Amino acid sequence: MGISLDGKLVVAISSRALFDFEEENEVFEQADDTAYMRLQLERMDQPARPGVALGRGWTLTTGANGFATIELPNGSRTSLPTRSRLTIRQLRRFVLRQIIDYDLEVGDGKAETQVTPIPAGKGEFRIRTPRAVSAVRGTQFRVGYGEGMSSTEVLDGKVAIGYGSEPNDAVSKGFGACIGDSGKVSKEALLPAPDVLRAARAVRSAGHAGT
Numbered sequence: 001m002g003i004s005l006d007g008k009l010v011v012a013i014s015s016r017a018l019f020d021f022e023e024e025n026e027v028f029e030q031a032d033d034t035a036y037m038r039l040q041l042e043r044m045d046q047p048a049r050p051g052v053a054l055g056r057g058w059t060l061t062t063g064a065n066g067f068a069t070i071e072l073p074n075g076s077r078t079s080l081p082t083r084s085r086l087t088i089r090q091l092r093r094f095v096l097r098q099i100i101d102y103d104l105e106v107g108d109g110k111a112e113t114q115v116t117p118i119p120a121g122k123g124e125f126r127i128r129t130p131r132a133v134s135a136v137r138g139t140q141f142r143v144g145y146g147e148g149m150s151s152t153e154v155l156d157g158k159v160a161i162g163y164g165s166e167p168n169d170a171v172s173k174g175f176g177a178c179i180g181d182s183g184k185v186s187k188e189a190l191l192p193a194p195d196v197l198r199a200a201r202a203v204r205s206a207g208h209a210g211t
Contacts, residue, residue: 059087062109074100075116076125084109089128099123105130110144112155128165132179135160135167150179153190161185 054060054070062068062080069079070086073093080086090103100123104111107130115125117138126135129145132152139157144150152161153176160167163183171177177187 054088056088056091059085059107061085072102074102074118076102076114078104078111078113078127080111081109084111086111097122100125102126103128106143106145108145110142112140112142114140131181132161132163133165133167139173148181152177 060068060070060080062082062084064082066082067080069077071077072091078086085107087105087107088103089105090101092101093099094101099121100118102123102125104113104127106127111127113127113136115136115138118125120137124135125137126133127143128134129143129150131145131148131150134141134143134152136157136159139159140155141157141159142151142153142155144153152159152171154171154173156173158173159171160169161171161177161179162168163179163185169177169185171187174190175187176190177185179185
């Protein structure tokens with residue numbers, strides 16, 4: 001269920017006060033809508049600089065050799081591997097009650113998220129795909145989308161998932177779930193993480209045995 005604004009004071013802050021949009025704002029004020037939209041389209045493929053601030057409506061895309069991590073205002077982090085696309089659908093914080101409302105969408109590829117714990121009643125953190133939505137309050141998980149299939153893998157904690165826009169099921173730590181066109185949720189245990197230390201010892205032992 002979304003957050004209701006009934007009976008609440010909503011304070012709107014210009015994005016210029018939060019992000020470096022001075023050049024875009026100058027074009028918006030001095031030219032017409034067409035020039036402003038053209039500037040935005042021209043910069044769709046421009047690589048983001050480390051430390052650049054992103055806002056609501058922005059889309060971040062990684063290429064064949066790309067990797068990106070964004071840090072949200074509450075300290076949560078989302079990382080994108082190669083060939084992935086993430087859109088910031090909502091990024092709000094209600095100052096008086098200290099409530100947050102974060103909504104991200106994975107349009108392609110995968111995103112791994114470490115969510116800073118959110119106390120009960122203090123907001124929502126959702127990551128969705130064109131097929132499904134995952135809602136959390138503090139956990140580590142991955143969300144992926146490709147070929148019409150939405151996937152969620154829980155590395156720590158528990159994630160509420162569901163077909164469409166409303167979560168109606170849950171996935172626990174160590175399990176994954178897939179949701180396709182039919183809306184059916186299929187769950188299975190994740191493969192255990194590889195023991196890198198043991199593998200390294202085995203390689204060293206094999207090397208010594210061959211000498």
